[in-house]
Amino acid sequence: MSAGSSRRQVHLGVHFPGVNNTTVWSDPEAGSQIDFSSFEHMARTAEAAKFDFFFLAEGLRLREQGGRIYDLDVVGRPDTLTVLDALAARTDRLGLVGTINSTFNEPYEVARQFASLDHLSGGRAAWNVVTSWDAFTGENFRRGPFLPRELRYARAREFLQTARELWDAWQDDDVVADAATGRFLARADAGWFEHLGAQFGISGRFNVPRSPQGHPVIFQAGDSDEGREFAAAEADAIFSRHGSLSAGKLFWADVKRRLARYGRVPDDLKILPAATFVLGDTDVEAEERAAAVRLQQVSPRTAIAFLERVWNCDLSSYDVDGPLPAFDPAPIAGYAQGRANAPENPLATAREWRQLAEAEGLSIRELVIRVTARQSFVGAPRTVAELIDRFVQEDAADGFVLVPHLTPGGLDEFAKTVVPILQERGVFRAEYEGTTLRDHLGLQPARALGSPTLLSAP
Amino acid sequence: MSSGPSARDELHVPGSSELHLAVALDGAGWHPGAWRAPDARAAELFTARYWTDLVQEAEAGLLDFVTIEDALGMQSSKRDGGDDRTDQVRGRLDAVLVASRVAPTTRALGLVPTATTTHTEPFHVSKAIATLDFVSHGRAGWRAQISSRPDEVGHFGRRSLASQPSGTGGATTQPVAWELLEEAADFVEVVRRLWDSWEDGAEIRDVETGRFVDVEKLHAVDFEGRWFRVRGPSITPRSPQGQPLVVMLAHGSEVYRLAALGADVVFVTPHEHAEARSLVEAVREQEATIGRPERLRIFGDLAVVVDASPSVAVGRRDRMDELDGEPWRSDAEIFTGSVTALADLIEHWVGVGLDGFRLRPATLPHDLSVITAGLVPELQRRGLFRRGYGERELRARLGLIRPKSRYAA
Structure with a gap:
């Protein structure tokens, strides 16, 4: 070339x-x-x-x-x-x-x-x-x-x-x-x-x-x-x-x-x-590997923990393969500490995610995988x-x-x-x-x- | 203290054949005119090549460790502030970073940079020295030093120091500011707590439960003192030595006490044999009032101008004094003479209970090369110095145990 x-x-x-x-x-x-x-x-x-x-x-x-x-x-x-x-x-x-x-x-x-x-x-x-x-x-x-x-x-x-x-x-x-x-x-x-x-x-x-x-x-x-x-x-x-x-x-x-x-x-x-x-080796193989990596990155406990940072409370009893919590996050600061990118408005974020999950039938883990997906070069x-x-x-x-x-x-x-x-x-x-x-x-x-x-x- | 000395420690007899030797690196050497010596590399003082060559030379001589001087201000011929001389070395690189830069180029030499306790953060110093311990695979130490110089205060602009004139705990015998020493004691305590704040084995990588660490083995240090509060734990895991070596230079009982409280090694500055004996006794006295799990190692500090022939050494010193415009003075005894005479002195003085010596070469690389290629073989011939490196970790070489974290159950 x-x-x-x-x-x-x-x-x-x-x-x-x-x-x-x-x-x-x-x-x-x-x-x-x-x-x-x-x-x-x-x-x-x-x-x-x-x-x-x-x-x-x-x-x-x-x-x-x-x-x-x-x-x-x-x-x-x-x-x-x-x-x-x-x-x-x-x-x-x-x-x-x-x-x-x-x-x-x-x-x-x-x-x-x-x-x-x-x-x-x-x-x-x-x-x-x-x-x-x-x-x-x-x-x-x-x-x-x-x-x-x-x-x-x-x-x-x-x-x-x-x-x-x-x-x-x-x-x-x-x-x-x-x-x-x-x-x-x-x-x-x-x-x-x-x-x-x-x-x-x-x-x-x-x-x-x-x-x-x-x-x-x-x-x-x-x-x-x-x-x-x-x-x-x-x-x-x-x-x-x-x-x-x-x-x-x-x-x-x-x-x-x-x-x-x-x-x-x-x-x-x-x-x-x-x-x-x-x-x-191929684009298809890369996509398969990427999906597997996403599952490694978003383990069930990680998915729940991620949600907890928006809802500001313990959600460990939730089923990661089930729907998102139906209630709104409490306006509590400081549940998660030491992170640069805490959500500014947990209530809006939670509602947005619930809509997305409902519209596409996503479980908690699937939703987290979706919303945390950054631009990746896969192929x-x-x-x-x-x-x-x-x-x-x-x-x-x-x-x-x-x-x-x-x-x-x-x-x-x-x-x-x-x-x-x-x-x-x-x-x-x-x-x-x-x-x-x-x-x-x-x-x-x-x-x-x-x-x-x-x-x-x- | 709850734990007694280790079996290994009890086996170590002061004044026995296990002599320890360190070299203090500073710029072009300790003589203010050193940079004008014929083999000086004055234009290279701020390069990695220069420092790499020095530490590799020290390692070729099987030395225990090198210290690297530092300060948060410009060198000066005056004790209480800056000067405007242009005929001496001015400027220096960060000593911790010099040490980390040369760590991968050596395998056994201990690396003990100076970091100031007066204007810096214990949290930063703790993780920097722990990281030096990681990159050197267990060869890191830290020389804790206070600063009472007003010019350094001006570089930070956050505090005023007690107004009475005071020394630096470095190259001076003036009374030191009590407050700065108390702060240094707290500082060392915090640094050490942070080194212990991760127990060994805290990283578990338990795939089953998804836990990377066992949070029960991570500990807040919750230090609250007059000068700072530090919560912890450290962001850096426990390093290979657990507690990197802490060293201090001391000229009086206040600092002996500080060393007994927080250091592993103390450098003292005897000027003659009898004084060496009395200084060792003075350090042991402070040590006895504190109570420690392990005996403080005591090194005698000597500035050295050394050659095979005494007249050559005397001639070099005279020449450098002449170049600098005045006779060289130092807080430490200045030895000027032959390799044989220096070996005699070391052999004689070590008998009073010194564990070893830290030599301050008048010029670099010359006096360092004479130490490694002349003094070390002479001491080996006398059966006083090692013929090869055994332990690679610095604490172990000095016969110090690797302590468990104070927070471990």
Whole structure:
């Protein structure tokens, strides 16, 4: 197949299987979620397949439901930056994306951690900036539940702004290290910064010299209007959830349209939806496997637990193969804790689901399978490759963050069968061309700070 | 304490042939002029290659572990704030991340980064060190350090410290701020509780019942103190060592007490043989008032300028002093001399009950290479040092048991 140079290139990342029911831990092939070898296997598979990056999520408190730790999904995860940094020793080119919360951290520490990762990986660091406000997570930290929900983006925005000021406190050539003249620093005030804002009032000297990428690549995952605006102003990539072709196109158009306001062009922000996938020798076989995976992901207990998070009460006596509860959810907050995507309006959600179940004769388990189905690429390798290519050529995505359902081998088959077809089609690199994650993603060098467009962002 | 010392611990005789050796890594070395030494790699201090080479050299010398210095502020020639010198190394990478970056490139060496207790979150530090323990397969430690520097306070902007001048618990012998030490004691306690908050075997993967973990084996730590409340459990499962090694540098009885409360290893800074004996006694005294399941391991800290020939070592030190513009001073004794003389000193001092030494190389990589290629073979010839790594886990190498979770029934 000819590699038309005008064809837009696909970007691919892999999301290490996380602490939710996408990850099938019960499969005989499922391995450790915590041993370093699992992270190493998946990262090295991704690098061998020339992926752009490896992605790690984070959650700072174990989830609870009904007052107990939720035990049906994977529980437990490592410290994000520590694992990514160790992976830097086992990979050479792969980008390393860490999710770090802007609520329960401080800019000086986070800025030096990402600058350190960028140094130690030779320019492969990225930070997925997430916000949080819940008092539940706050109970693990010094400041407790200190941040009102409506201020979480204000803090995130100023946090990132402050981090950029710290990264910019060193210039590229500040470290001279000239033994002959005895000059280590080019100037006595290298690293000096002062930030006085509503969220942070700090000053002093940042103690990590400028890293290979200048600033790590910034990812953002929020989907509210405020989150989109934040991404348009500040992010280099969006980890989005709009995986269908039509929703993807709308999201793409909406977010890319916002960029001009900040003096940015569409290529400055990559839109990378999360995507699960199930492969097979044929499309039919893949569909069969996908159905089996859905049953593994939505076990009877998982289906009931899922419903309980909407109804806010114990539904363990319900038959998972029977109809949904006939009563309406009680307006109780806090039945399920530690989840990012709790339903905003349980009553409306419950009624909507009941209608759907009644209209199509779905049992509880079937309903849950239906409503939790995310965009998945299901098919033979060629089918999946064509679909991915189509999304990118039709402006529904710049690529995808693939979410395998098995640890650690969940990417193996994709790397072996789908990637070569994408390469054949001329839409995915056969070799890394650059060394940094900015190179892989086709991003411009880090912006110097202080441009007024950033400061006046709404 | 309820549990007595393990059989293995009782077999360990202080001052016996099992000598432990650690090396403290910091920038281009501990001498402020080290970066100008002929073999210094000053332009590479912020690269993975530099740190990888150092730890691989340390491992080639069969050392017990390396420590990695850190601070949440810029190095300074002044104790109480920043300076404007441009002729010394400035800037450093996060020590925990340096340790995790080099962990996969080594197999047996212990890795003990510094993390500050004053401005950081116990929850974050706990999971970071536990994760270092996972990525290193049981070789992680943590050097807990307080910070009383006003410039570091300014980097966080969330607290003011007691106004009296105070030391850092690092390279100083000034009185330390009591409040910071008390906070550090709480911090270490929380970190340790979080390490225990997952019992061994909490992950059950019971396909039959659909349960990934046994929630009865996950525990809230419910710490409430003056400086923080932490609920727990950790998000990170119990690590290979269960309790990674906790180490502290101590210059006085307050910190000996802190070490006796929360550390596994304490570094002391004797300047002569008699002082080594009195410091060991002072640490044991604090230890006796606390009561611990296992004896605190005591290492003597020595800064070293060492070569095969004493005159070469003296000449190097003079040259570096000249380059830096003033004589090198340190909280630790500065040994300058031959490999043989250093081995003599170690052999002599270890007799007072020290478990080992942490050597601070004046220059890197030079003094480290002399330690691994000169001192270690000399100590081996004398029958004082191991000829190969036995235990791969750090606690085990120091004769420490792998404790059960405090929450285990």
